Amino acid sequence: MRELLDAVASGEVSPAEAEARLAGYATTDAGRFDAAREQRRGVPEAVYAEGKTAEEVVDMLLAALETTGRGIATRVSDEQVAAVREALDDAGLDADVRWHERSDVLVIHGPEYEPPDVDATVRVVTGGTVDRGPAGEARAIAVEMGATVEMVEDVGVAGIVRLLDRLDELREADVLVVAAGREGALPTVVAGLVDTPVIGLPTASGYGHGGDGEAALAGMLQSCTVLSTVNVDAGFVAGAQAGLIARAIDDNT
Amino acid sequence: MRELLDAVASGEVSPAEAEARLAGYATTDAGRFDAAREQRRGVPEAVYAEGKTAEEVVDMLLAALETTGRGIATRVSDEQVAAVREALDDAGLDADVRWHERSDVLVIHGPEYEPPDVDATVRVVTGGTVDRGPAGEARAIAVEMGATVEMVEDVGVAGIVRLLDRLDELREADVLVVAAGREGALPTVVAGLVDTPVIGLPTASGYGHGGDGEAALAGMLQSCTVLSTVNVDAGFVAGAQAGLIARAIDDNT
Amino acid sequence: MRELLDAVASGEVSPAEAEARLAGYATTDAGRFDAAREQRRGVPEAVYAEGKTAEEVVDMLLAALETTGRGIATRVSDEQVAAVREALDDAGLDADVRWHERSDVLVIHGPEYEPPDVDATVRVVTGGTVDRGPAGEARAIAVEMGATVEMVEDVGVAGIVRLLDRLDELREADVLVVAAGREGALPTVVAGLVDTPVIGLPTASGYGHGGDGEAALAGMLQSCTVLSTVNVDAGFVAGAQAGLIARAIDDNT
Amino acid sequence: MRELLDAVASGEVSPAEAEARLAGYATTDAGRFDAAREQRRGVPEAVYAEGKTAEEVVDMLLAALETTGRGIATRVSDEQVAAVREALDDAGLDADVRWHERSDVLVIHGPEYEPPDVDATVRVVTGGTVDRGPAGEARAIAVEMGATVEMVEDVGVAGIVRLLDRLDELREADVLVVAAGREGALPTVVAGLVDTPVIGLPTASGYGHGGDGEAALAGMLQSCTVLSTVNVDAGFVAGAQAGLIARAIDDNT
Amino acid sequence: MRELLDAVASGEVSPAEAEARLAGYATTDAGRFDAAREQRRGVPEAVYAEGKTAEEVVDMLLAALETTGRGIATRVSDEQVAAVREALDDAGLDADVRWHERSDVLVIHGPEYEPPDVDATVRVVTGGTVDRGPAGEARAIAVEMGATVEMVEDVGVAGIVRLLDRLDELREADVLVVAAGREGALPTVVAGLVDTPVIGLPTASGYGHGGDGEAALAGMLQSCTVLSTVNVDAGFVAGAQAGLIARAIDDNT
């Protein structure tokens, strides 16, 4: 610890990073950044941007970059993205910024960040166009956790042939995240065809009774096959759970 | 009308039947029997036995037999069935009594009853054993309306191959009633494969969130294919709607 | 197949149409267009425009026109309509564009499109002004499926006489779609008076407890007559189900 | 007050009646009986028997008889009725006991009880057999409040003619209580045909989605005519509200 | 009838009015105006303006004025009010226009309109400021039905003394409409203190669980006193029901 404090004194290590190393988190005006999360939990901490000001998102992402070399934010608005880009410019940080527009996910890699690499494949399956947002969120997180991730899109159950055509791809994956809205039957049909873990991701499509993803969620919970589920539009959770399973598979190799 | 009253006076026609012919219904202690329903509506009147005493069920079925030559009751208990059989014996009525035990449907044909005959086929499809009760109710009513009815059972979506194996049978039908509980995805998958009207019949299976058929109902209402639905366990309604469509097809022949 | 590929090579057949003929669907940036749906399913594929960008709607409608000669979109906004018109102009396509403003339905017929013709009548009944949107959606789809469609409007149960005055019209139809909001009693009353299939279409009117069409939907599901129902505001589904029944009647002629 | 206490001392007036006259209520082991309710509120106090022991029901009915000359209990079981009869015999009370079995209402008039007489007519309308329980509860209370009460039964909307046949009866009443289960449309249809106050009484019939009277209640609240409603199966409240309106009409005569 | 047609031919009677006299309603582009409602039903027809265009509201109000001498609209926006004023100016109609801004109710009396006069008093009671909108809607309708209407405002149960101070006013009324949001306890407390009919009017105040008036509605339905209720914010229904009771009282005088 003395060493660390010396490094702080000499400016080699920033106070934020020192705090993160000692206490596990970095304190910013916008709240604490749980810098130790990835180590303790296997899942990188992400900033949930909805309901935060652009300034708060900037603060927390900078703290993330400073302490872990990477920043991830979900449910980010265009304004927030612009503010982050400007802040990075101002700070003269040579970071790699990826903005997944359809999924509102922002990922920033600092110049020295080395991404993890996990030897396992996650496939993210969607029923239709409307599921792309949450599915993309799931993909982005699983990628950040080091898994190989591929998409199998537009294979909704209304035309079951589209799905059967791609059965081999589904069976090759180590883990599947299956996103579906409306009646949410896709994960059930998929899970009946593969022998790998399936995570259902209900999406907030549909209208009228059972809309906003409630029918899809209830259908996945009632599934007569084996699958576990996450909340409506919880792409981050589905992707991270797939990432954890991929990690567990990889660890055992 | 004078003729009818003469017939009542002479005992040729019972007062109940005369009332039914004149007013459209027969009055019993247990309530009115809507004897004109089949003619006006195309659907035979059925006695909903749940919550009625055995005596009331007997009263209304006898009125049905007397005025229309046939009696149908749904949700009938063993005690009620016994009471009806006893009453028929006491009355010396030479009726044909069919008791669909799994579906709790009782159908009685008087000695001179001539069933309708409709040239159209209804197929009733089930996902699993648990759907047999409501599916049987649907079948019984469609049969009574004169349609040819066949069952396609145990083809739930958890093992989609079971369903695809029987696709030809599904495609041959004029109308399909598809019963499913749990996540209720079967009607959606079926409706994506055939070009005939599909009526979804959610059944009250399942447990926990979305149990009692609520997930199945919501899923059918949210279906991304084209189908109409009925209430949970409403086998009578599904079967009668299929019967009406069958009749419409037949009328046009 | 060789022939088709030759035709593609020579430019006679577009790649999209060739893909549609071979695989059943055409792939666009905005997702897949299920070109084979009408043949397989009897119901034309329609683009659900809500939540799509104008560009995506344009892409999919052009694919539809190219592969089936017709494009249908529901829940279309003014902006999307304008974009489609512009794209058609840019493409120099001499198409017949019909915009059902009150129902937000857009129908485009290519120059050589020949609409189907089904010998059966669908009547679409409404309780009040507020039901016109979903009812119009139902009408547009049933028309596109070839049925003769007529409206019976403003016959809500609060003034039952308005309904009884038009009983003959109701009884002449082969199939009825009955749209109603608030307490949703109209389909029940209508279904008690006719001997043809009735499809209830609950609309999202009303306020407070049971608002957003939930009371109307629950009432139709609980109806003590025989009718099947669709989700709240699901005009497309109701109209297409009526179209399928009309087709079934016609096929049998 | 001195006079009253003298009367208690001499045994002319019981302590319970004295307490009721002074404080407005009589205290029993089973709780307080609100003896002043009828005077203050216009509605007689009734014992809600469900969840009480037979002993408690007896206690409170005896207190009612002693202090107001009359006892009313709702939702009474057979065992409770038997216990009350026995207690009256034991006490040698020459009371007039009426047990409305179908509605589980028990009414006892002491030998000197003089019922109120209100010059106004309440009609209680039912859709079907299943509504008779709550409707009978409404009738019993309105009768006890002095109104002339008549029943119009079995006029459900599935066969609208049955209702139209009896329109004159409905129009003659001063107030209408309309009981209906399932989709609960009857009060709406009735209220569209009369110019008197209509009170909707949803009953707990039906099954599946919207069962237990919830669809009926929601439908009455959403009614596009004018009516007020009470809770599911709240026959007492509907009948008492009708009684209060009848009283108001009568007072003004 | 001949006479009427002659009058139409001579221009003395407008076609709309003639249609209204013969058929009971006037047909406009915006739908039918139920001109006979007040006579048949005792309640004036009102235009529910929400979801209608300004043009439609104008059309229907002009039809109302033409056929009944009066127009009433509820849930009217500022734009709609302006459009109506302009239309009246354009038509040179010398009408009396009253705009109840807080309640969004618009009432127009034609120059020869003679309002009804009913000898009975309705008091509209509110718990707090937030209830004034629906309460004002109730008042406006009851006034149009001819009742004497007075307000008793800001007497919520959180400070019960405010209510007790005004008990005499409450007891003098013939009918009470009691509007309350949040926990909706006010109608229960009031109904325990008066011997006249009380109509509960839940208002859509409150937040979190039970917000949007659902807690208030449920509380009124569960009330342990006697009251009937209407839907959340259904000021029109509450006021019209009070008006019908006032009429019934007056008729009997």
Place this chain on the structure above:
Amino acid sequence: MRELLDAVASGEVSPAEAEARLAGYATTDAGRFDAAREQRRGVPEAVYAEGKTAEEVVDMLLAALETTGRGIATRVSDEQVAAVREALDDAGLDADVRWHERSDVLVIHGPEYEPPDVDATVRVVTGGTVDRGPAGEARAIAVEMGATVEMVEDVGVAGIVRLLDRLDELREADVLVVAAGREGALPTVVAGLVDTPVIGLPTASGYGHGGDGEAALAGMLQSCTVLSTVNVDAGFVAGAQAGLIARAIDDNT
């Protein structure tokens, strides 16, 4: 610790008590008894008997007696009480057993148990007879935590005078638990009259919409006064929270 183990070896201290002292809990076949709860938490551990076998309840209560000198169980059935009495007899334990039958609470004091004594008063208020069960549970726990507890019963808001009569008693208490079912308005009215903390305890009375205590709970959460609430029928929680407040008051003395 050595000392304790010596005491176990010599039989002075039972193994269970030793475990409880060391680990904070005693392990039984039926699960762990959290012996340290009262010290850590201020609230005595109680056995929730519903869903446990009589044997399990006996096991855990004996462990409680052995380690803390007292046993408390809630939601106890008659069979379980009998089994506990028998076990105490078999064990020859001279314990003081109190069975609160109406509230299904069982309290056992070992011969050397010294109850806590807190100098603060809790008043438990009920709306009616039906609230006595949960209210009694609250009382029993608050008593066991050492508070002085008094009941104010049958003061429901339907007759507000009953409540106002006892205002002084309410104002004298340090903390109030107010139990109410149906519309649950009593805590709101009480909290508007006193300047002490009020804890609302909704009870599962009522029927139809908002029954099972849901309306009461929602009403307390929406209360326009200041009060906190507990779950429906959570008498233990309400009483223990009152006990904690009483303790806090006492500590400060």
Place this chain on the structure above:
Amino acid sequence: MRELLDAVASGEVSPAEAEARLAGYATTDAGRFDAAREQRRGVPEAVYAEGKTAEEVVDMLLAALETTGRGIATRVSDEQVAAVREALDDAGLDADVRWHERSDVLVIHGPEYEPPDVDATVRVVTGGTVDRGPAGEARAIAVEMGATVEMVEDVGVAGIVRLLDRLDELREADVLVVAAGREGALPTVVAGLVDTPVIGLPTASGYGHGGDGEAALAGMLQSCTVLSTVNVDAGFVAGAQAGLIARAIDDNT
């Protein structure tokens, strides 16, 4: 009273203050201000600004200042704050204005206002950034009631160590308000670790099923420890209840 009226006549006391002293409330155009609330109830009256115009908020706050020397408003918008500041300037009032922007609370102390001082500590605990709004509302009210209030922020259960690190702070407080959204587990974990009263404050964070604070509320009501709760986002109620407990503790000192 004569004295007071003399003072009014002489201008020493304003009419509003005089009314407040006599009747307990001050009447403004915007409704009544319950000036006696703090004395009667221990909780200062606060203006709930949502849904009120800026003018109404100004009116009521000025009445508050005039009659009690202090004004508090919750859920205040920027526009309303500006209007209040302007009004204070116009009135030349030398008041101390504190605007808690994150919590939308406005507190104004008149020049002679002497705040209460209560010798007890309230700690307000939050799970994350999103809970700061309601938590700040709670803090502001508890401060106004005289308690010492401290914040313990960002200690959500996802990283339990953050919470355990601050256990001593939690244990030192006399009362705890624990704000948490999402799954709302924090109050349960905290209440298992301290022996003081805990008030759960669910916040409207989260999305999908159980969003808007419903999961957090349900979780707190189901807590297997002892805590009472308030409605979602009801920071005022939680803070005031904590303030009342603090007062009770202080009174007893």
Place this chain on the structure above:
Amino acid sequence: MRELLDAVASGEVSPAEAEARLAGYATTDAGRFDAAREQRRGVPEAVYAEGKTAEEVVDMLLAALETTGRGIATRVSDEQVAAVREALDDAGLDADVRWHERSDVLVIHGPEYEPPDVDATVRVVTGGTVDRGPAGEARAIAVEMGATVEMVEDVGVAGIVRLLDRLDELREADVLVVAAGREGALPTVVAGLVDTPVIGLPTASGYGHGGDGEAALAGMLQSCTVLSTVNVDAGFVAGAQAGLIARAIDDNT
């Protein structure tokens, strides 16, 4: 296939087993047994016994034994167990029968059955006694899928120390199933402490609002950590999902 049929002809292979090998399922009177499920899906087929007759359970378990060498049934009643034992005796089958009474799971291994062996550890964690049923169901299935399974019981969050004491055990597992009722916070706390996949299993404990496991389910879906969940009491699904993950880990070894 010829070989197989020869074997059937010679009696070496039963018709059921032959059907299972060819079609993937064995047909019984009670429905089809999906014998190929384990191979296709990785999860053994289990008979859901609830709602089946003892005879049907016997039929399907015998088919399971005959075709796969093993039979598993969940939610089995005592009567059904007895019937199965009797049937096995009658058939003279020397099978190993394990009856997990608390979890209602029945597992039968035929004499030659060789269980799978997977090199991965599943830990099943429970909050309290009440969770043992579903947790035991999860354990039984995971064991049948070959995983090493261990229990960590009674570590509910109300006493967080109990959980922290066993952190090492939790961290050593490859997959965790965490069962919790009431507020369901345990999976969230656990998932914040380990870096392996966590599957939440909500159990149907609790009462009042959010009872029957609904609060627990909603809390797990809203969890601010990463976990996936299954339906309330879906022990089979949770255990099988854990088994699939264990298999995936093992496959990769």
